[in-house]
Amino acid sequence: MSPSPEHTSFYDIEDWQKLWHEFVEEFDKQTITGKDGKVRSSPTNLANSKYTVYLHMESKGKVPHLHAAICRFDENGNINNDHNIHLRAQRAAERVAVKRGWKTAEEIRSRNIPEVSRECMEVLRTMPSWSWEEYKKALARRGYSVYERKDKKDILRGYAILKGNTKYKASELGVARNLMISKLPRTWQKLHYRERLAAQVNTYQSYRPEPVQRPAADMDYTHYRSGSVSYTLSSHGGTEQRFYIPERVLDYFNEEFDYREVANSSDLTDIAVAIFVGMLDTPVVSTGGGGGGSQSDLPWRDKDDDDLQWARRCARAATLLLGKKPRTGLRR
Template sequence: MIAKAKAVAHGIRAMLYVSGESRNKKHPERITRICDNFMPQGMDATGIFTEMKFATMNHPNIKNNVIRMEISPAMEHTKDFTLEDWQQLWQDFAAAFDIQEIRDKGGKVVSSRTNISGSKSSVWLHEESKSGIPHLHAIISRMDEDGNINNDHAIHLRAQRAAEMIARQRGWTTAQRIHETNIPKVSTDCMEALRELDKWSWDGYQERLAAKGYKLYLRKDKKDVIRGYVLLKGNTKFKASELGKGRNLTASRIRQTWEKLHQGKAQQVRPTTKQPVVSTPKPSIPNGTQQKPQPVIRQGNPVFEDYTSYKPNCQPTEFEHDGKTYKRYLPDKVLDFFNDEFDHRELANWQALQNLAMAYFTLITSPYDVTSGGGGGGSQSDLKWGRDPKEDEIEFARRCAQVASNRIGRHPKGGIKRK
């Protein structure tokens, strides 16, 4: 079971989608109303959103005035669920969500308890059009019925923990555990597919995996060079970096893995022109004088991720950069860090700071795209931009946030305190 949560400002759009009234929803007939709490029953999306908007009208500083949630239990756990069972699941999840008090390493409370159980909410059951897998969508007011604000700090972590709690209470296998359990089998299937290939090619690899029930999606850069791939089986995604041993099934190393399996054949079938697959350079390159600060530089190092595909404990996130909107799958802990670092209750330009930091983190741009890094150069990675091999994701996110702050500055809101 997995769950996602996010405080959003576009409440009416979210409500239209959840209720099936949006023109973008292809199969509204696969949507069922589960319950409406603390408001008249049977209202349409506009009526529900109006009720929630009235609840927060005395708090104009709340930019994101609703919470959007998605709760996805495994299909085998809910195949015999009745409407009442879904209602109970929502109630149990809301209680698990509310009971949490999240603290930092020093024991300081960073996210106090919420009260979504005592807030206006509208809950709907959706079925995926192809697979028929059911999942719950909920829209909840940021203001509870007692006039208190449901805080949105660490909201992704809170939802994830609530899902884990419910899964354990009900004896369900968690999504993370299922995913981890399946990885060895997927890795074995990939190795078998390579053994079956008489000569190396992505098309052949894709065909062998398709025969085993997998779909392979290649990830290419702007020059059409393959930088990675994802396998999909059912509704489960597996990144190449998760598979095999020592990253031997990643796009940069899979050909060498095939050659080791076939040994003598590899030299006979190797084409005269080398296939454009990522090489694996050393983490630090002292050749700073020849390197130019172009955005494609970052694509040469396989430890750098652009977060274009889903993996466990990540959330789909949209942000803007240079007039374009990007969708990436950012780790929960990184989202929490950016939300805390650039809090909309404290900073007037929080959105611009978050957008730029996320663009740096996902390698859409780099600090060197604008300035050449002049005067002394960087000692850590010279003109390359990306996560250092010795950095974890939070350390890199912190570096991205610092660079974004230095680039556009932090503009505090005058006289507005955190709620």
């Protein structure tokens, strides 16, 4: 049994003994039944069995908890059924926590998931390049342990993060399971793409290239015009710049990068808009397979281009830079 340290920081040995007796009482009350309502496991009798209880300090997190070694036979010679012993222990601990007004292990775990997710994202954000080993080391420096799940061929198929006595599966973390092992590289790429775009926004806010650097006339999309709609280019860090582009141009981008069919539609639209408004003037590094390009790939707006012609060229350039990722699963 392992209560949160804040509940036991001032416990003496008698407090721990009382806690143990409450746990045993709740453990022995339980009858395990199946879905058909039939009894699968009768109540145990740990309270009337021989046992030894150890107060142990967890080595890494220094969290005190109880271990117990209990005889299979009670004092009356009856067998203590060990069927679903982990379920019994979990239920007993939950009931003790409720009786004492403590937050249950599940409540604490659920409360911590956003913070664990945030730390994982921060680790990815600070990594200059993607590496599974570096990801694990960075989490370890933050006090986490990483449990790897590999198949028979020693191929990594999944992982879980442990802190103290609490385990968090990767599928439970992040947004849309974006911290699962199969999605981690893409999540890293997207984070760093956003940072590059934020740098472009900052550059645009403080400095606008002289028109002579381009063979076409620049247009100002920072002010509202009739028939325009607002579009904000932003980053995870909160940096943002608002532009006003023709509504039919945004409609074209939304159709070209239909979110129902294109997995990275948001990223592609951001890049296309950035090119369209003249913000993207420096090389852009590809964010994944299927793309790849630099400044030489970016189009310049011809003086004879109308908005839609220019939008089509921007969409093609965005696709070249990022690659269009088809969305798996159901489509329209």
